[in-house]
Every structure is written in C-alpha cells, then in structure tokens.
Amino acid sequence: MTKDVALDHVTIRFGSHTAVDNALLTIQGGEFFSFLGPSGCGKTTLLRCISGFIEPTEGRVLIGGNDMRRVGPNKRPTALIFQNLALFPLMSVAENIAFPLEVRGVGRKERRRRADELLDLIALPGVGDKKVYELSGGQRQRVAIARALAVEPDILLLDEPLSALDLKLRHHMRTELRSIQKRVGLTFIYITHDQGEALTMSDRVAVMSAGVVQQIDVPEVIYDRPRTAFVASFVGETNAISGKVASQSGGDVVVDTPIGMLPGRASGGRSYAPGDIVTLFIRPEQLAVGEAANAPSISCTVVKEEFEGSVRNLFLEDKGIPLRLSRVNSGSEGAPLVPGQVVKASYNPEKAWALPATPEA
Amino acid sequence: MSASTLRGQTFSVGYSLLFFGFLFGPLIIMTITAFNSSSFPRISPWECFTTEWFGVLVNDRRLMGGLVNSIIIGAGVVALSVPVGLAGALALAEIGPKLRSALYTVLITPILIPGVVLGISTIVFWGHIGRQLGFGYDSVFFNGMFLTIAGQVTFISAYAMLIFSARLQRFDPTLTEAALDLGATPGQAFRKIMLPFLRPAILSAAFLTLLASFENYNTTVFTILAQSTFTTALASKVRYGIDPSLSALAVIIIAVTLIGAMIQEAHTRRREAIVTGRASRSRLYGNPIGRFVAHPATIGLLLIALAAVAIWRGSLHDATVCKQEVIDEKRANQQRFLEEQQKRMKQNAPAPQPAQPGAPQGTKNPSPFGGAFGNVAPQSPDAAPPGPPPAQNPSPFGGAFQGLSPPKQ
Ligand SMILES: Nc1ncnc2c1ncn2[C@@H]1O[C@H](COP(=O)(O)OP(=O)(O)O)[C@@H](O)[C@H]1O
Ligand SMILES: [Mg+2]
Numbered sequence: 041m042t043k044d045v046a047l048d049h050v051t052i053r054f055g056s057h058t059a060v061d062n063a064l065l066t067i068q069g070g071e072f073f074s075f076l077g078p079s080g081c082g083k084t085t086l087l088r089c090i091s092g093f094i095e096p097t098e099g100r101v102l103i104g105g106n107d108m109r110r111v112g113p114n115k116r117p118t119a120l121i122f123q124n125l126a127l128f129p130l131m132s133v134a135e136n137i138a139f140p141l142e143v144r145g146v147g148r149k150e151r152r153r154r155a156d157e158l159l160d161l162i163a164l165p166g167v168g169d170k171k172v173y174e175l176s177g178g179q180r181q182r183v184a185i186a187r188a189l190a191v192e193p194d195i196l197l198l199d200e201p202l203s204a205l206d207l208k209l210r211h212h213m214r215t216e217l218r219s220i221q222k223r224v225g226l227t228f229i230y231i232t233h234d235q236g237e238a239l240t241m242s243d244r245v246a247v248m249s250a251g252v253v254q255q256i257d258v259p260e261v262i263y264d265r266p267r268t269a270f271v272a273s274f275v276g277e278t279n280a281i282s283g284k285v286a287s288q289s290g291g292d293v294v295v296d297t298p299i300g301m302l303p304g305r306a307s308g309g310r311s312y313a314p315g316d317i318v319t320l321f322i323r324p325e326q327l328a329v330g331e332a333a334n335a336p337s338i339s340c341t342v343v344k345e346e347f348e349g350s351v352r353n354l355f356l357e358d359k360g361i362p363l364r365l366s367r368v369n370s371g372s373e374g375a376p377l378v379p380g381q382v383v384k385a386s387y388n389p390e391k392a393w394a395l396p397a398t399p400e401a
Numbered sequence: 402m403s404a405s406t407l408r409g410q411t412f413s414v415g416y417s418l419l420f421f422g423f424l425f426g427p428l429i430i431m432t433i434t435a436f437n438s439s440s441f442p443r444i445s446p447w448e449c450f451t452t453e454w455f456g457v458l459v460n461d462r463r464l465m466g467g468l469v470n471s472i473i474i475g476a477g478v479v480a481l482s483v484p485v486g487l488a489g490a491l492a493l494a495e496i497g498p499k500l501r502s503a504l505y506t507v508l509i510t511p512i513l514i515p516g517v518v519l520g521i522s523t524i525v526f527w528g529h530i531g532r533q534l535g536f537g538y539d540s541v542f543f544n545g546m547f548l549t550i551a552g553q554v555t556f557i558s559a560y561a562m563l564i565f566s567a568r569l570q571r572f573d574p575t576l577t578e579a580a581l582d583l584g585a586t587p588g589q590a591f592r593k594i595m596l597p598f599l600r601p602a603i604l605s606a607a608f609l610t611l612l613a614s615f616e617n618y619n620t621t622v623f624t625i626l627a628q629s630t631f632t633t634a635l636a637s638k639v640r641y642g643i644d645p646s647l648s649a650l651a652v653i654i655i656a657v658t659l660i661g662a663m664i665q666e667a668h669t670r671r672r673e674a675i676v677t678g679r680a681s682r683s684r685l686y687g688n689p690i691g692r693f694v695a696h697p698a699t700i701g702l703l704l705i706a707l708a709a710v711a712i713w714r715g716s717l718h719d720a721t722v723c724k725q726e727v728i729d730e731k732r733a734n735q736q737r738f739l740e741e742q743q744k745r746m747k748q749n750a751p752a753p754q755p756a757q758p759g760a761p762q763g764t765k766n767p768s769p770f771g772g773a774f775g776n777v778a779p780q781s782p783d784a785a786p787p788g789p790p791p792a793q794n795p796s797p798f799g800g801a802f803q804g805l806s807p808p809k810q
Contacts, residue, residue, distance in 0.1 A: 112581070113581045113582045126573065130597050
C-alpha cells in the first residue's frame with residue numbers, strides 16, 4: 041500500500057522565524073520525492089512535520105487523504121530515518137530492526153524471523169547478533185532502513201541519510217537506496233543538500249530556499265529549465281550574466297548585458313517589459329569554443345584551463361565578467377588554449393534562461 | 402643517568418611514600434589495633450593477637466540496633482530519592498532554557514543548606530503538619546525513622562538528580578523520537594530506550610544515596626529523635642570512650658570497600674575489553690579459563706569466600722592463654738614497682754603521706770588520653786601505684802587503664 045502525501049499551505053514558524061513558508065504540493069504514492077536545498081532552508085523541519093514531531097503553524101498535512109492534525113508520530117504511517125540514524129546503541133542489530141515489532145507485541149520468534157528477512161532484503165544476512173557499533177557506516181545506514189521498513193510504513197522519510205558517508209560509499213548507496221525503493225515500492229521522501237543525490241535518485245525534486253519551495257519537477261526539467269534564479273544557480277554549475285531586457289517576442293528575449301546583446305528564453309511563460317532587470321543563466325556545458333551557425337557568440341579572453349578528468353574547464357573573461365566553459369575530454373578538441381588568447385564562445389539560446397534577478401519570494 | 406634526575410627521582414619516590422603514608426597510615430594502624438588485645442586501640446606494646454574485639458562489636462546492642470535502623474532508613478532513602486532525583490533530572494532536561502536555571506537552583510538548594518538546618522526544619526515541618534491534622538506524638542509525624550527518611554531525602558535526592566542530569570546530557574533525544582516514530586508509545590520509549598540508557602546512573606545513584614544516607618550525621622542527629630542510627634550510635638559510643646571494637650568496625654568497612662572496589666574494577670576492565678573488541682586478542686580474556694577467572698562474579702565469590710574463611714578462622718582463635726601471660730607479667734612488674742617504691746619510701750622517710758592504692762587515677766589525670774600511651778611506669782616518682790579500677794569506671798577513657806591493673810576477682 042502506498043499513500044499520497046499532501047502539504048496543504050503548510051507554514052511552520054519558530055517564534056518570528058518562518059522555517060517553512062506556505063508549502064503546497066502533493067507527493068504521489070510510490071514516488072521517490074526529494075527536497076533539495078541548502079542547509080538551514082527548512083528541510084528537516086518539513087520532514088519532522090510530515091512525521092508528526094511538529095504541528096504546522098498553518099495549513100494541513102494529509103496522508104492518504106486523512107488530515108494528520110493531532111495524530112502522533114507513533115500513529116502515522118510514516119517511518120523517519122534520522123540524519124544521525126538514531127540506531128539504539130544498547131541493542132543488537134536484530135533487536136534494533138525488530139523494535140517496531142516488539143512495541144506492537146509481536147512474539148520473540150516472529151520478531152527474529154522478520155529481522156532476518158529484512159537483513160536479507162538489505163543484503164546484510166547474518167549480522168543480526170552484532171552490536172550496532174561493530175558495523176561500518178554503510179551497514180548502519182542499511183540497518184536503519186531495515187528498521188524503518190519493519191514498521192511496514194506507507195511512507196519512508198529520509199533526512200540526509202548519506203551525508204555522514206564517504207564519497208565512494210555515498211555513490212554506492214544512491215543506487216542501493218533507489219533499488220530498495222523499487223523493490224519495496226513505498227513512497228520515499230528524501231531530503232538532501234546534495235544536488236547529485238537529488239537528481240540521480242528522484243522521480244521528482246522540490247528545490248527549497250529559505251523555507252520557500254521554488255520549483256517542483258522531474259530532475260531533467262529542474263536542471264534544464266530552472267524557473268527561478270535560485271534554482272538555476274543552486275542546481276548545477278552555471279554562468280550568471282546580469283542585464284536588462286531589450287525585447288521579448290513570445291518566449292524569446294534579448295538581454296542587454298555589458299558583454300553584448302545576448303538572446304535567451306523567458307522561463308515559465310513570464311513576460312518582461314523592456315528595461316526589466318534580469319539575469320541570464322548559461323550552463324558551462326552549453327558554451328562551446330568557436331562560432332556556430334545560428335548561435336550567438338561572445339568573444340572573450342582565456343584566463344586558464346583546468347583539467348578535471350572527464351572534462352576540461354575553461355575559464356574565460358570579458359569586461360570583468362567571468363565565464364566558465366566545460367568541454368568533454370574526448371581528445372578531439374584541438375590545440376590547447378593559452379591564457380590571454382582571444383576566443384569566441386557560442387551557445388544555444390534555447391538553453392539560456394533569463395530569470396528575474398531577485399529571487400521571487 | 403645524571404645526578405640531578407636521580408635526585409629528582411629520589412625526591413618523587415620519597416614524596417609518593419609520604420603521600421601514601423599520609424593517606425593510608427591511619428587505616429593501617431587502625432587495622433592493626435583491631436587485633437591487639439590491649440583494651441585501648443594501640444599498636445605498642447603489642448600484647449596478644451586477638452579477634453575478641455569483633456565479638457565485642459557484634460554484641461554492642463546499641464550499635465547493632467542502630468545498624469538495623471540505618472539499613473531501613475537507607476533503603477527508604479534510596480527508594481524515594483532515586484525516583485525523585487530522576488524525575489527532577491528529566492524535568493530539567495525537558496524544560497525550556499529560561500525556566501531551567503530557576504528550577505535547577507530550586508532543586509540544588511537543599512545541598513547548600515547546612516544539614517542541621519534541614520534536620521531541625523524537618524522536625525518542625527512534619528510536627529506542625531502532624532499537629533494540624535490532629536495526630537498524637539505516637540504518630541508517624543513524630544517517628545524518628547520517618548523523619549530521618551524525610552529529612553535525608555530532601556537533600557540526597559538532589560545528589561541523585563545531579564547524577565542523572567550528567568548522564569542525561571549525553572542522551573541523544575533523537576533516540577526517543579526514533580522509538581516514537583517506530584510506533585512506541587511514550588511509556589514504551591521511556592522504558593525500552595531511556596531507562597536502559599540510564600541503568601548505570603540508576604545503579605550509581607542508588608549506591609551514592611545509600612552511602613550518603615548511611616553516613617549522614619548532621620541531619621540525622623536531629624531527626625532520629627530518641628532512636629539512633631549506626632552513625633549516631635557510633636558518635637555517642639566514641640563520646641563514652643573508645644576501645645578497639647571501633648578498629649574492628651573500621652576493618653570490616655575497609656574489607657567491604659576493598660571487595661567492592663575489586664569487583665567493580667574487574668567489571669569495568671571486562672566491560673572495556675569487550676566494548677573495545679580487545680577481548681578476543683587479550684591473553685586474559687582470550688581463553689575460556691582466563692575469561693572465567695576474570696569474571697567479576699568469580700572474583701566476587703572468591704573474595705567473599707576468603708572473607709568467610711577469615712571470619713571462621715578468626716572466630717576459632719583463642720587469646721586467653723596469651724592474655725593470661727600478659728596479665729601475669731604485668732602483675733609481676735607491678736609487684737616489682739611496689740617493692741622498689743616501698744624501698745625508696747623507707748629511704749626517704751618519713752614519708753609525708755602514704756600513697757593511696759586504689760584511687761581512680763583516670764579522674765585525676767589531666768590528659769584526655771590519660772596514660773593511654775604511658776604504660777607501666779608511674780608518671781612521677783611519688784605518684785601512687787596504680788590500683789584496681791572501681792567497678793564502674795567514671796572516666797570516659799577508663800577502659801584504657803584496665804591493662805595496667807590486676808584483673809578483677
Ligand atoms: N526547534 C526549533 N526552534 C527554533 N528554530 C528552529 C527549530 N528547528 C529548526 N529551527 C530553525 O529553522 C530553520 C530550518 O532548520 P532545518 O529544518 O533544520 O534546516 P535544514 O534541515 O534544511 O538544514 C533553521 O534556521 C533553524 O535554525
Ligand atoms: Mg537538516
């Protein structure tokens with residue numbers, strides 16, 4: 041069974057500080073949904089609100105269509121995986137996993153059987169009798185997931201579960217988490233400040249900034265068609281060039297910038313008046329060295345080139361505005377560029393976004 | 402090695418010896434005096450090895466009655482102050498930061514108030530309540546045991562609270578949240594997560610409150626009214642004169658402490674070895690025999706068995722023959738003195754006044770320890786030779802002179 045989670049105009053305040061501001065969204069049953077945002081933007085607060093530790097100041101949380109007001113965390117069909125995992129240090133691994141069954145009065149034999157089953161599910165058979173401190177970070181991670189699954193929740197909430205792991209393991213656990221989610225078919229609500237995690241694992245991502253949900257969409261759209269300046273600059277690398285709108289026709293805008301008239305797209309059907317202050321966002325991989333037909337180009341000076349394994353990062357500059365260009369390190373990009381050299385950089389205007397300079401509140 | 406480091410080493414070794422002598426000297430001397438048959442606790446002259454003082458101690462009705470009272474009071478105080486302290490600590494942990502410091506001050510105040518004040522106010526408070534409710538002097542409000550428990554709990558529960566607070570500070574509150582989230586009721590979360598975490602603190606709080614109750618004098622001496630606890634009985638016994646049965650008591654306390662400390666040490670070492678995972682590699686814990694021998698229960702049983710054997714052997718020991726010899730020897734010495742003195746008196750004739758044998762010397766002696774350390778020799782040439790003490794010795798240190806005198810009958 042999977043259930044929808046709906047946040048109906050949820051606002052959460054601590055005194056005068058608004059941690060979550062008017063969140064309105066629906067998470068479909070069986071979806072892997074991520075909240076992505078910088079530290080302190082209210083992600084944990086929102087998750088604790090869904091799991092029942094905080095009541096919203098305004099608005100409602102609905103799970104499976106039922107209003108969750110005054111339903112305690114132990115009565116909600118959710119299971120939360122805490123940022124620090126919160127495994128019980130005095131219990132063995134099996135006791136940890138079977139804890140939800142123990143408090144529901146399930147007998148010892150049955151508990152043990154379920155615990156072993158879940159250990160198989162997370163690919164850790166035979167560690168049931170170990171103590172928690174005897175496990176590695178990644179193993180603990182999976183034990184925490186098994187323990188949460190023992191509740192047989194409809195919704196699994198995960199609070200930056202990978203942030204304590206080292207890089208290799210983090211990448212491995214991404215795949216692992218995604219495959220566990222596929223296997224059990226539950227709704228996963230995942231929060232993270234790591235865009236890589238959010239983009240690789242999620243069906244849909246909600247990007248948050250200072251308590252405000254900025255954009256909710258599938259990862260490709262979040263990356264390719266950011267709707268606010270915050271999303272454009274927080275998710276992935278980008279070049280930001282500010283200027284004024286010169287003209288707009290349909291979705292196409294021309295922005296008057298210090299480095300010339302640059303064409304781009306108005307995101308989300310916005311219409312600008314000439315003179316509106318906007319920022320044009322162009323991703324480094326959308327810039328290419330040299331001129332191309334029907335593509336606008338900027339002539340700039342090479343500052344330096346950095347080698348980064350699969351890509352080379354070219355740092356350019358024109359009239360004090362830095363530009364960054366990445367090209368795939370395929371070996372066919374020709375002679376290396378030397379600092380001081382003047383080159384043309386062209387881009388696809390369909391993938392350049394003109395967004396209001398100040399983030400919309 | 403250079404001379405200066407050698408000097409430094411000598412100095413530090415000497416200093417350590419002095420330091421440990423200072424710490425343990427009194428205990429060692431007291432232990433030895435418990436086995437000397439001399440009726441005043443002393444090492445020299447060594448008379449006879451004896452275990453009779455343990456018998457004297459056990460047969461002291463007042464002290465043993467006080468011990469029973471102390472145990473009952475201790476149990477009551479532990480049973481009350483551990484939960485009260487725990488509740489206080491939990492309240493402190495849950496409450497907002499502003500109220501916390503106010504509550505902390507309130508809870509900690511009883512520790513800062515002098516014990517005598519607590520004692521007196523306990524009597525006054527409960528007496529007032531008792532009278533208001535119309536109870537007589539035979540009611541619980543005027544019962545020494547009840548008042549002592551009530552009075553001690555007021556400040557001992559604050560000790561317990563401090564222990565629990567210290568432990569709670571290391572508690573990760575997300576564990577309770579996790580338990581709730583996994584479906585536990587608040588009660589289950591408390592019983593299954595918080596209490597196991599607090600278990601060591603509960604044990605140490607119980608132990609500490611028991612000790613604090615047992616050794617308390619200031620408050621208890623007021624609240625116990627006409628009854629007595631071990632401590633107050635001991636205090637009054639000391640006032641009436643000390644004998645080596647107190648040393649015997651000290652030996653018992655030291656032995657119990659040592660046994661407890663050794664079991665505790667074995668327990669912590671074993672715990673540490675297991676937690677750090679060194680257990681399987683260590684020589685002691687690595688093999689089954691070593692593991693068995695080093696187990697705290699084995700060590701405890703062994704020590705208790707040793708103590709039991711010591712008690713059994715001690716109870717069989719009979720020092721009467723040796724004591725008789727000592728007495729005979731003393732009598733002979735006295736005889737000799739008497740004769741020498743008579744000889745001298747004859748030479749210095751005419752004597753101004755004949756010595757009065759049988760005068761209770763203790764009452765005349767200006768020193769509070771009157772002659773406890775001078776044994777056979779008279780203090781001045783013309784002092785009276787010690788006579789037999791009166792049947793009822795009026796001096797608080799009267800017992801100290803029994804060794805000097807011929808035995809009664
Ligand atoms: N219990 C609380 N009381 C007051 N402020 C809080 C509380 N919990 C969180 N906050 C504030 O709310 C904001 C969001 O916090 P949080 O949800 O933990 O952020 P994130 O998880 O995105 O890093 C922070 O500014 C934090 O200081
Ligand atoms: Mg957080």
